[in-house]
Amino acid sequence: MDRVPRLAPGSEAWVMQWFKSSYSGADDGDHDCVEVAVTPKTIHVRDSKHTDGDRLTVTREEWTAFLGSRLAWAHG
Numbered sequence: 001m002d003r004v005p006r007l008a009p010g011s012e013a014w015v016m017q018w019f020k021s022s023y024s025g026a027d028d029g030d031h032d033c034v035e036v037a038v039t040p041k042t043i044h045v046r047d048s049k050h051t052d053g054d055r056l057t058v059t060r061e062e063w064t065a066f067l068g069s070r071l072a073w074a075h076g
Contacts, residue, residue, distance in 0.1 A: 020048055 016037040033048040043063040045056040058066070 016044060018046070018051075 016039075018035040018037045020033050020035045034045050035048045035051070037044040037046075042057050042059060045058070047053055
């Protein structure tokens with residue numbers, strides 16, 4: 001899957017390339033999971049079961065801090 005962000009043709013809007021972790025399991029709806037899309041300045045997160053619902057947008061710095069805190073917790 002191409003995860004490199006790209007501009008929409010004739011636009012300044014980024015085309016969201018959503019992906020989820022390989023640890024999420026099957027697409028059978030039995031797994032709680034989020035999907036992530038990356039643009040040059042922001043990270044976007046949405047519920048994989050409700051892709052038209054609310055989305056969370058954070059800066060790359062915020063995302064890095066979040067992942068760092070999860071790794072520290074997991075290895076704590």
